[in-house]
Amino acid sequence: MVDFLIIGGGIIGLLTAKELRKSGASVALVEKGCVGQQATWAAGGILSPMRPWHYSEAVNAISSSSQLVYPQLAKDLYEQTGIDSEWVLSGMLVLNDDDMTQALQWCEQQAVCHDILSVEQLNSQFPYLKEFSEPALLRADVATIRPHKLLAALRRYLLDEGLKFYNEEAQQLMLRGDDITGVQLGGEVLTASEYVICGGAWSASLIPEGVVKPDISPVKGQMVCFPPTDIPNACMVMDGDRYIIPRKDGRIVVGSTREHTGFDASTTRQAFESLRDFAQQLYPVLSGVEPDAHWAGLRPSSPDSIPYICRVEPYKNLSLNAGHYRNGIVTAPASAQLMTDIVLGRPSKINAEPYRLER
Numbered sequence: 529m530v531d532f533l534i535i536g537g538g539i540i541g542l543l544t545a546k547e548l549r550k551s552g553a554s555v556a557l558v559e560k561g562c563v564g565q566q567a568t569w570a571a572g573g574i575l576s577p578m579r580p581w582h583y584s585e586a587v588n589a590i591s592s593s594s595q596l597v598y599p600q601l602a603k604d605l606y607e608q609t610g611i612d613s614e615w616v617l618s619g620m621l622v623l624n625d626d627d628m629t630q631a632l633q634w635c636e637q638q639a640v641c642h643d644i645l646s647v648e649q650l651n652s653q654f655p656y657l658k659e660f661s662e663p664a665l666l667r668a669d670v671a672t673i674r675p676h677k678l679l680a681a682l683r684r685y686l687l688d689e690g691l692k693f694y695n696e697e698a699q700q701l702m703l704r705g706d707d708i709t710g711v712q713l714g715g716e717v718l719t720a721s722e723y724v725i726c727g728g729a730w731s732a733s734l735i736p737e738g739v740v741k742p743d744i745s746p747v748k749g750q751m752v753c754f755p756p757t758d759i760p761n762a763c764m765v766m767d768g769d770r771y772i773i774p775r776k777d778g779r780i781v782v783g784s785t786r787e788h789t790g791f792d793a794s795t796t797r798q799a800f801e802s803l804r805d806f807a808q809q810l811y812p813v814l815s816g817v818e819p820d821a822h823w824a825g826l827r828p829s830s831p832d833s834i835p836y837i838c839r840v841e842p843y844k845n846l847s848l849n850a851g852h853y854r855n856g857i858v859t860a861p862a863s864a865q866l867m868t869d870i871v872l873g874r875p876s877k878i879n880a881e882p883y884r885l886e887r
């Protein structure tokens with residue numbers, strides 16, 4: 529029997545396990561597929577909500593707190609595992625934003641680093657992009673990380689820390705009154721003092737009947753990736769609902785779609801062509817080049833994009849950390865920290881109220 533059993537091995541489950549382990553607790557994690565192969569693997573790794581000025585204070589609080597943690601987290605993981613998560617301060621160029629006034633107001637209020645670049649400045653600073661005809665907003669302090677590398681580093685770190693991984697599906701929770709007494713896997717029952725559901729888009733199905741359920745549903749996102757280009761220190765670009773993320777090795781990741789197709793994570797030719805065409809129009813160097821990778825993932829969407837980070841009442845030993853929708857990478861460290869503070873009964877720097885189930 530361990531102190532904490534985490535269900536779900538995406539970024540949220542892994543970082544929650546890491547925080548709990550840091551407190552000295554014994555931790556095990558159950559993952560039905562391979563660790564980190566769902567939404568987290570599919571993510572672009574932008575370490576900011578795409579347009580933070582459209583998000584609630586609750587989302588921005590855990591996002592800005594996590595942004596401060598990421599450089600050190602990536603550095604520590606590299607030193608401990610030798611795996612580089614590729615935290616890169618690429619900056620973010622925001623084109624054609626309908627809400628430029630709102631964007632500027634937000635940047636000023638939050639005192640975040642920003643600049644409005646004129647057409648001349650854009651064309652001389654970003655010669656690898658299409659010719660500009662309008663000014664754009666540059667947020668120089670936005671970074672990216674490479675999700676599959678971050679996952680590999682976290683998995684390695686947790687294995688070295690002695691965390692036990694079970695490669696099985698948690699089928700159901702076993703109850704006695706307001707106690708969770710175990711988790712039924714295929715052929716065995718795992719027991720722990722406390723259980724934390726971090727099952728991403730699948731989380732609601734694990735909550736027992738008869739209590740308030742989280743409103744979490746899957747929203748598919750498709751991405752494509754181009755082979756390496758030789759543009760040094762390229763900037764991330766956001767244009768409407770689409771974005772381009774340059775990787776350290778020169779690869780160019782392009783996202784993403786937003787589709788309400790249930791738990792279907794298949795890719796489509798239509799999305800492939802639309803993402804490819806978008807990238808080729810923005811990056812002339814890509815014309816005639818075909819993407820060499822195409823994938824999809826299921827974001828765990830929740831009302832107002834605010835995750836649930838809370839105890840599940842009336843159970844004494846059940847908690848939930850899920851529903852991070854489009855911001856699960858950028859908000860993960862602070863979400864894990866808050867979850868750990870809640871289950872250990874510690875005071876938290878973050879106000880837990882907005883993330884409760886009954887809100």
Ligand SMILES: Cc1cc2nc3c(=O)[nH]c(=O)nc-3n(C[C@H](O)[C@H](O)[C@H](O)COP(=O)(O)OP(=O)(O)OC[C@H]3O[C@@H](n4cnc5c(N)ncnc54)[C@H](O)[C@@H]3O)c2cc1C
Pocket residue numbers: 535536537538539540541558559560561562563564565566567568569570571572573574575576696697698699726727728729730731734748749750751783784824825826827828849850851852853854855856857858859
């Ligand atoms: C295309 C795309 C682009 C994105 N880009 C960004 C971005 O740039 N920046 C950002 O911040 N966020 C981004 N996101 C959102 C981010 O990926 C998610 O919010 C985040 O990964 C959610 O993490 P998670 O651990 O909750 O879920 P997941 O990564 O889906 O992990 C949940 C895990 O739980 C496991 N599981 C579920 N049920 C069970 C069970 N019963 N038993 C055992 N295991 C179970 C699943 O197999 C899965 O591995 C993007 C998402 C997509 C799809």
